[in-house]
Amino acid sequence: MPTPQKLPIVYVRGFAGDTAGIDKAVTDPFYGFNEGSTHIRIGPDNEPNFYQFESPLLRLHLDEGYQILVDGSQAIYLNSHATIPPESIWIHRFYDVSASTWSGRPKEFRMETAATDLLTLIDTIREKSGAPRVHLVAHSMGGLVCRCLIQKILPDLGRDPAECVGKLFTYGTPHGGITFDFGFGMLERLRDAIGVNGGQIFGPEHMYRYLTPESVADPDGRPEGWDPCEMPPDRPFAFPHDRVFCLIGTNPADYDVARGLSAAVVGPRSDGLVQIDNAYVPGAHQACVHRSHSGRYGIVNSEEGYQNLRRFLFGDREVKVALVGHRLPQRQDMAWQAEVGLSVRGLQIVMHERSSAHWCPVQLRDGTRSVTAGGRPTEAVTDADGAVPLVDTFLCSNLAPPGDTSTMRYALHLRILSLRESNGLLNFGDHLEQTADFDDILVVDVGADGATSVPALSAVWNSAISGSIRDYRPGSHARDDENPGTDSWVNHIELPHTAVPLVGADARLRLTVTPWR
Template sequence: MSEPQKLPLIYVRGFAGDTSGINQVVTDPFYGFNEGSTHIRIGPDNEPDFYQFESPLLRLHLDEGYEILMDGSQAVYLDSHATVPPNSIWIHRFYDVSASTWSARPQEFRIETAAEDLLTLIDTVREKSGAPRVHLVAHSMGGLVCRCLIQKVLPDLGRDPAACVGKLFTYGTPHGGITFDFGLGMLERLRDAIGVNGAQIFGPERMYEYLTPKFLTGPDGPPPGWDPREMPSDRPFAFPRERVFCLVGTNPADYDVAHGLSAAVVGSRSDGLVQIDNAYVPGAHRAYVHRSHSGRYGLVNSEEGYQNLRRFLFGDRKVEAALVGHRLPDREDTAWQAEVGLSVRGMQIVMHERTTAQWCPIQLRDAVRNVTAEGADGDAADTGACVPLVDTFLGSDLPRPGDTGSMRYALHLRILSLRERNGLLSFGSHLEQTADFDDTLVVDVFTGRASSAPALSAVWNSDIPGSIRDHLPDGSARTDENPEPGVWVGHVELPGTAAPILGADARIRLTVTPWH
């Protein structure tokens, strides 16, 4: 099987604010995609430590062989070369025309214009590289520029976005807009009415305009219940949501270090600027990392962000984990939560982390209701519910320190309960940061051709004698329960200690499929 062709990659940056902010942005040749970092939060005291991350731009050059092409400017290079290599990175410099440093009459920034110019760049790069599509990588507002292209500009032209865009990866994009944690909506209405520095683009009225094609736009603005996060799959030229990955930041405090009182206004369940619930597209892939919106602890200039990006773009296997068949104790006074962590062998960071301390645990009863409403597998009364825990992407050709012939990752699962009395939390029998169930599932996906049926081994840490690093799969792969070729499905029973909480039938369902 030949290696799939590398597709060109286009980076789209976030909101710059007023003219002075725009002027500062345009002095950077790569609009921030070249920014690395040396700070990382580590340890229980949350003190910073030194960790050198070179930047996503340099890492894509070193790890994946991408080229950075310029001849005074990328535009000049494209104009002066008949062909360009497909493994190339391009920066969508949409803010240049709005900078006063180039002209005394800068153009007003409009998100639709930025999206139209992005299409011009995509078509040029595709034509000169011979690549069928490009990947889009975006930070913050840049993801909305990409969605404007995908959901409005291309459909209005009668073009299928899936024909020219391969995958879309967003860092901290306000897919649901930017909302505030207090003020009962007054601050949002004031922002949208005044439009300070163009910030009304993060309000529902303006988002409806640039995320809805003309042939579907109503005369009275967004209809009741309209959700800007949605990328509808039931309309003409719909872009597949499985090609979208949203990286969600959960650390508001470090954004405040550089941006004052932002987190106090937006709220603690955020990355300091974008609330957690607004940072993803429902139905798309997503990961939660304890990083802020930007700054020295930001999403883009982080190892966590890069590793999720790299595996989503270039991995060859997708592994999904879900909690199925469970039954929570019938206690109306108890709220049940799941915490999930995902670590990949050889990585010095956690790839995905949903915890109560970071304001983003999985609310199990809510998850059950949501899954049941969507009619997902396993939601019948006789079988219990299905709660997706995490999906990740692995690469058989990525370096694996301590390689044992498999791609290994660990799924850390904790189940916690909170008692309530008269609508208030009750702490009479509470043990802080102590879970009712706590164990780690160690999963080995064995290498092979991406099109072949995978083999998989999984064991709970509580059943591994000694250290995990010394654990070797015994060679007996788990049984594939799915007859469909190329798709592996299996169930892993939970340890017996979980039965009083989740029921005797609770298990982890693992699904492995080819990914490219």
């Protein structure tokens, strides 16, 4: 399989707030993309171990051979060089003109202006690098700047965004705006009316204006039921959902202490600023990580964020896992949830994690669909078997751990839990807290040879492995392709017999592996 082409990367930072916040943001030469983190974890004998994440900027230098090119400024470098390498990182410094430290007459920040300036930067980079497109990597509001470019600015110019943007990766972007957990909408209306620190840009009226091209905009304003999360696929020049990845933070507790009021107002189902239900584009790739919006345990300066970013941009295979064919026990007073966690051999973090403790379990419906607590489907379900998406991730065949390059090993932790209700309230009469009705780990080994699109794959449940998982070697658990003759590799894996009383004898985990470039 050919190695994916390295494209220039443009980083777009998030919201800085008022003038004081903007003045602070522009003092950073890389707008925060260079910030790393340190923390500890418990190791042997309960001793704390130090862990260091260098920053996405440095890691892309070290792991993927990227450069950041500065000669007094990146703008000066671009102006003084006729050619630049494609393997380069560029910072969209859209806030500079709005800083009072730059001049005595700072310009008011406007989303459309930031998006238009981003297009100018992209066109310059493409011309001088010879790269057909650039990748956009954005934190928070930066993802909305990118969507304004993709959904409004480029279509209004009659240009196809897919011809200049390769992939869009967002960290903690409020795709659905920023809403609050109480106040019955009054706090949002007050914010949007008086524009507290410029926060009105996260309200639906403003979002409709900068996410809707003039050719389809309703002259009477935002239509009823309009959803800002949507990137409509039926519009002219629609950007493919397959080229968008939304990383969702699920840890409100570790948001900056000084911003603790924000976490309290937004609510627990959030990263401290952006609610989980607002943090993704329906139909796009997504993963949940237990990280906060920013700060010491922020989503950008995290190993979890970087590993998802790296595999999405440079991976060569996509793997999807869905629960299909399940039939839950028919009880009006019973609700069902699934918890999932995806671990990769050689990494010290969990790539994707949805759990009750993190306020984001997968809500199961009887063979129909998976929904969020807010009611929006996590993914459109078109399969007759009512697929419930569990994992959507990417593999890099060149990232097999040193000393064992025969396979890439992944572990999918699956737990199924039941909750009993009575008159709309949870009934704890026969409840065992944090105890799942089903709990097992699917160990998947994928051939690390990237020369072929058809993987050699084996899968076995941990309950069938004797001894340590690390000592297990795939042998008799090889899986055949149920979809031969195409690029898509498919196999349905039976659940252990202990799960049959819960999900039925026909329940399977469907693994789908396809080439990714």
